[in-house]
Amino acid sequence: MTDPIYEILIAILKAVIIFAVLLQIVPLLVYFERRICAWIQDRIGPNRVGPVGLLQPLADVIKLAFKEDLTPQGADKWIYRLAPVLVYAPAVLAFTVIPVGIDLQVATFDIGVIFLFTISGFSVYGLAFGGWASNNKYSLLGGLRASAQMISYEVAMGLSIIAILMTAETVDLNEIVRQQWGAGTLGLLEWNLFQQPIAAVVFMIAAFAETNRLPFDLAECEAELIGGFHTEYTGLKFATFFMGEYVAMITMSGLMITLFLGGWSVPWVEIPTDPSIFDVALSVGFFTVKLFALLFFYIWTRWTLPRFRYDQLMRIGWKVFIPVSLANIGLTAIAGVLGWKWLIPLP
Amino acid sequence: MANHSDASEEKLERKTATTEPREKATYAVPVAKGLINTLKHILRNEPNTIHYPDEKRTPYPGYRGEHRLKRDELGREKCVACFMCSTACPAHCIEIVAEEAPWDDREKRPRLFNIDMMRCIYCGMCEEACPCDAIELTPVFNIPARTRAEKIYDKDKLLSL
Amino acid sequence: MSPGIEQLFFGIAAVVATVSSLLVVTRRNPIYSAMFLIVMFAAVSVIFMLLDATFLGFMQLLVYAGAIMVLYLFVIMLINPRDGDLPEESGVTEKSFAAGVALLIFSLLSFAISHSNEVERLSSLGPIPLIPEVSASHGTIRAFGLELFQKHLLVFELTSVLVLAGIIGAVHLASRGRKDGSTAPSAAGKGLVNTDV
Numbered sequence: 001m002t003d004p005i006y007e008i009l010i011a012i013l014k015a016v017i018i019f020a021v022l023l024q025i026v027p028l029l030v031y032f033e034r035r036i037c038a039w040i041q042d043r044i045g046p047n048r049v050g051p052v053g054l055l056q057p058l059a060d061v062i063k064l065a066f067k068e069d070l071t072p073q074g075a076d077k078w079i080y081r082l083a084p085v086l087v088y089a090p091a092v093l094a095f096t097v098i099p100v101g102i103d104l105q106v107a108t109f110d111i112g113v114i115f116l117f118t119i120s121g122f123s124v125y126g127l128a129f130g131g132w133a134s135n136n137k138y139s140l141l142g143g144l145r146a147s148a149q150m151i152s153y154e155v156a157m158g159l160s161i162i163a164i165l166m167t168a169e170t171v172d173l174n175e176i177v178r179q180q181w182g183a184g185t186l187g188l189l190e191w192n193l194f195q196q197p198i199a200a201v202v203f204m205i206a207a208f209a210e211t212n213r214l215p216f217d218l219a220e221c222e223a224e225l226i227g228g229f230h231t232e233y234t235g236l237k238f239a240t241f242f243m244g245e246y247v248a249m250i251t252m253s254g255l256m257i258t259l260f261l262g263g264w265s266v267p268w269v270e271i272p273t274d275p276s277i278f279d280v281a282l283s284v285g286f287f288t289v290k291l292f293a294l295l296f297f298y299i300w301t302r303w304t305l306p307r308f309r310y311d312q313l314m315r316i317g318w319k320v321f322i323p324v325s326l327a328n329i330g331l332t333a334i335a336g337v338l339g340w341k342w343l344i345p346l347p
Numbered sequence: 348m349a350n351h352s353d354a355s356e357e358k359l360e361r362k363t364a365t366t367e368p369r370e371k372a373t374y375a376v377p378v379a380k381g382l383i384n385t386l387k388h389i390l391r392n393e394p395n396t397i398h399y400p401d402e403k404r405t406p407y408p409g410y411r412g413e414h415r416l417k418r419d420e421l422g423r424e425k426c427v428a429c430f431m432c433s434t435a436c437p438a439h440c441i442e443i444v445a446e447e448a449p450w451d452d453r454e455k456r457p458r459l460f461n462i463d464m465m466r467c468i469y470c471g472m473c474e475e476a477c478p479c480d481a482i483e484l485t486p487v488f489n490i491p492a493r494t495r496a497e498k499i500y501d502k503d504k505l506l507s508l
Numbered sequence: 509m510s511p512g513i514e515q516l517f518f519g520i521a522a523v524v525a526t527v528s529s530l531l532v533v534t535r536r537n538p539i540y541s542a543m544f545l546i547v548m549f550a551a552v553s554v555i556f557m558l559l560d561a562t563f564l565g566f567m568q569l570l571v572y573a574g575a576i577m578v579l580y581l582f583v584i585m586l587i588n589p590r591d592g593d594l595p596e597e598s599g600v601t602e603k604s605f606a607a608g609v610a611l612l613i614f615s616l617l618s619f620a621i622s623h624s625n626e627v628e629r630l631s632s633l634g635p636i637p638l639i640p641e642v643s644a645s646h647g648t649i650r651a652f653g654l655e656l657f658q659k660h661l662l663v664f665e666l667t668s669v670l671v672l673a674g675i676i677g678a679v680h681l682a683s684r685g686r687k688d689g690s691t692a693p694s695a696a697g698k699g700l701v702n703t704d705v
Binding site (some may be wrong): 036038039040041042043044130255300303304316 | 378381382384385386388389392393394395396398502
């Protein structure tokens with residue numbers, strides 16, 4: 001079992017399966033997004049291609065692949081080509097450390113949270129470079145907004161994570177998940193969502209801003225910026241941007257589940273020390289259910305709320321979320337030193 | 348003049364000063380209300396969509412679709428080429444060339460009566476203006492054409508509709 | 509990781525870091541400079557990680573490549589330099605001055621390094637092993653935190669005073685041109701004309 005070749009094969013297998021599944025979720029998510037938004041607006045949504053319209057994403061992909069691939073005049077060719085990859089690659093890379101089942105992740109890192117947080121922040125370069133390289137004033141404005149928004153909300157997000165790390169006393173994602181497992185009828189209360197509600201809310205909203213989803217999609221903002229950074233992109237380059245955004249959404253949801261919603265741990269079912277295939281499958285299934293619930297929440301919010309104005313975005317970022325998460329850190333620190341077990345989970 | 352502009356500027360400044368900082372960032376309640384509202388729509392799931400080519404909607408009475416020209420009881424066109432409709436038309440899409448009528452009860456009849464359907468805005472002004480009740484808007488809205496020329500309806504086509 | 513692979517990675521990271529830092533100063537378009545600076549930070553963080561300082565490596569990425577460079581990029585994009593707007597290549601005087609400053613700093617540094625007793629101390633330890641033995645806690649967040657908040661607490665706090673000074677300066681600059689110190693934004697253009705505080 002400790003044969004290195006065997007281990008490498010297992011690692012490759014895990015990587016291939018998790019990425020294959022991850023990339024299959026994206027078209028499914030696009031389909032769900034279109035159907036759910038249709039239901040919210042009392043419409044039906046795509047229902048013509050394939051059974052109940054399930055093949056619609058495939059038709060979209062074929063359409064995008066055959067579109068003309070344009071590069072605008074005066075665009076910086078190399079950066080223009082690089083930008084979609086810079087959005088897509090970090091989102092996929094960040095997913096590698098998210099444990100989707102009992103100790104099941106592509107890359108085992110002892111500082112998983114920091115890795116994920118670092119890598120997912122890199123996608124802003126794709127937006128900024130893409131916006132600049134397009135040689136279009138709307139794209140440039142979109143890129144500018146993306147970078148300013150990303151810096152602001154990354155701070156709030158990092159601070160909200162710090163409160164979690166303080167109580168968990170570790171940055172190992174699997175360990176954080178284990179700590180959130182609880183027995184008995186109130187097992188769910190061990191989730192950090194209930195233990196650290198302020199951090200959870202700040203993280204959730206910052207995640208919306210980080211993934212450029214409504215109500216914070218000011219980098220795209222089709223009403224004023226005609227699509228923002230991706231105005232000039234067509235065909236598969238646009239598709240790469242699009243995919244990158246959806247993968248980032250999945251990654252952020254995965255991080256949210258791991259940090260706040262108990263990750264892969266199934267409440268009331270003891271975490272086995274030597275898990276069988278069945279145990280792993282159960283944990284993966286539970287993770288998937290929560291992932292889709294959270295993705296539904298993303299879509300639901302998107303089609304409910306209007307877009308924030310840019311000054312509102314900046315004001316609530318700097319004047320509300322950052323002070324609130326700082327206060328939360330202070331509260332957690334005081335509670336930790338004084339040993340208030342009723343307020344925060346202490347080891 | 349200078350005083351006036353100063354005053355208006357001051358007014359503007361006072362206005363922004365009173366509205367901006369008081370805007371509190373308490374978005375939580377409206378956000379929750381909105382989410383509940385949209386969730387209701389998802390759960391109710393009563394789409395208003397009509398599956399168009401499969402189901403067809405019957406237009407409401409008074410729906411203004413494409414035009415037709417009427418005939419009288421003797422089978423002659425009612426139109427007397429008075430040009431009232433083409434005068435009333437805001438889109439200038441009605442083209443009439445008159446000729447002498449072979450009948451005793453009227454002086455003229457149209458030799459040419461063309462309506463450019465691509466230009467028409469379906470306002471119904473022609474119908475209002477017509478003194479002889481000769482032109483009418485039907486509920487028909489879905490006659491396709493492959494060229495623009497096909498959408499210029501001449502007298503025969505308008506009479507046959 | 510075997511020494512061979514580690515050396516290979518170090519070689520790649522070192523070459524990438526050197527080449528990209530050269531490109532940072534030679535590219536005329538500041539966007540390219542910023543891009544290669546990000547590459548340089550990434551290569552340096554790889555070197556940190558090879559030294560078993562994984563946390564430090566990621567902090568390098570997170571703070572410099574992830575946050576500070578975004579800010580730089582924001583400013584560059586705000587100015588939005590296009591090829592036509594770039595200033596003329598600097599003349600011989602500026603270039604020779606820059607070369608002189610660089611030479612001065614280099615000689616100062618090499619003098620300081622060759623005359624410190626660190627070289628003697630290291631050479632007295634005998635040949636440096638390819639992979640030095642480090643304790644298990646080396647480079648972890650715990651070791652990092654203990655070092656920073658116990659041994660170097662004073663320096664850490666002094667740094668925070670520096671940051672505070674920066675914040676006060678920024679707030680001061682931002683509130684310039686407001687007559688009554690109210691929080692309302694002044695009318696457009698006034699902030700540029702009125703410089704009295």
